[in-house]
Amino acid sequence: MSLRNCRIVKVLEVSPVGQSNSAGDFFELKLEYPDWDGWKPGQFVMIRPTNWELDMLWGRPFSICSADGTSLTLFIQSVGRGTSRIAKLVPGDEVTVWGPLGNNLAVEPDTPTLLLAGGIGIAPFCGYVEQHSAPENLKLFLAHRLPLECYPYEALCGKVDGQSMIDRKPEDLKAIIATLKDLIREYAEQDGLILCCGPTPFMKTVQTFANEFGARAQVSLENRMACGVGACLGCVTKDGEGHHVQVCTRGPVFWTDKVEL
């Protein structure tokens, strides 16, 4: 066992999530457990199927959804060349996995905590909810473009208070922004904790309101990465002082007043 390692593990299961989405758009990837000592929600892994050989040189970063000692589960949306090839993996295929990487989302069991997810940004909250000792203090808000069953939303709502809004038409977006504003104000007033993961415009909106209301909020960034270990400097973002810092090692989680989105 080690704190962090690099292992070749086998794919146990690849299962599509959601009924109405086209095959493979959203899927759950279950891998053999890479023999970690532990991990924390908000951390991520790099995975690279060995059958990629010399094409597509980089691994791909994914939030850890759950890891229970026998398997490691990731929730993935197929969006590009890498993720679509990962969607085609079958049980028994080999994948190089390195992790757990990065820092973690803040956990304050007794504090009212608001989880703000934009689409696939729901992924890190799967592990967060699972490991939280007082899920009654958690509220999940999901803004989504595709049908709700594409996301692991229902499963989480069994454990926490959930709210979802679809983003299809221009007026939907306005309503989502208004809701975000109300929620963030509410949590700021009770000195709650806000955690956010989603597309950059979504996180920027959250950051703006968090700063406006003085809310304690974190965002989890999903920048493109080559190495995942702090070496390539390809994933950097600017910290509160305008300096480039690696998202993979200094993040992926940042307090909203200490990052430029």
Next chain:
Amino acid sequence: MDMNVSLNGLELKNPVMTASGTFGFGLEFAPYGDLEQLGGLVAKGISLKPREGNPMPRIAETPCGMLNAIGIQNPGVEDFVTKALPALKNRDVAVLANLYACDAEEFGELAAVLADEDGIAALEVNVSCPNVKEGGIAFGQDPAQITRVTEAVKKKAPGKHVMVKLSPNVTDIAVCAKAAAEGGADSLSLINTLSGMAVDVRKRAPRIANVIAGLSGPAIKPVALRCVYQAVQAVDIPVVGMGGIASAEDALEFILVGAHAVQVGTANFLRPDFAFGLAKEMESLLKSIGATSLEEFRGSLQLPL
């Protein structure tokens, strides 16, 4: 098999080094293997003053390769000496500092800061970075400048082994290799990245903010092999080969054309433990193909009559 390599006074316990810019300051990779399994470790390029590097996006994946335009983001030499270096000292691995500056004088100043650092086994002089607007590649394309920069570094750090890292973005690599040797280089390393570009037809935009970037990875290996082969013919000092090495066999190809040692770069991104086992794999492969020693195998390329 004896895998020791003597690079004109720089002793390595095996021919595998990690290439600058792909291995951080080394410790980033310590969770994945024993740094002492490496022959050498070339640290991320450093400059006299801290540099923020280029704007994002800085990297793009390409067929069997990648483009990067990081722009030598680094904390500056002082920070390197006080923070990164102490953590690397007392490990049985040769640590090479990689130097970047805008002119010969600044290269000299930078070398002077490192001249007496006993934790540094050698200085690798980057006369070839394609990703910074104010210099880099300009030196790498001008033989007279290569000589001048090499002389400046050698003069300010007379006790240090000086390895000059050459650019492939030149008409005749042999001329550049000779220019570095003439300036007093103890060894050469090559190749740095090939100048390249990637664009997005939907956004009608470059994929890298700097527009032009450096191509690395297996895609460039044939170019790298050719350059190393030509450099070896051109000079008497040892040559360290790199460019697209992703297996022990790739590494031995560079030895076969005459390189004394190799550096592994982009392959460190395929998996963070890639470099650690490579020397052992090279040794096994050498045995299995009937080579009697690394020395005997080096440069033993049989040319057609």
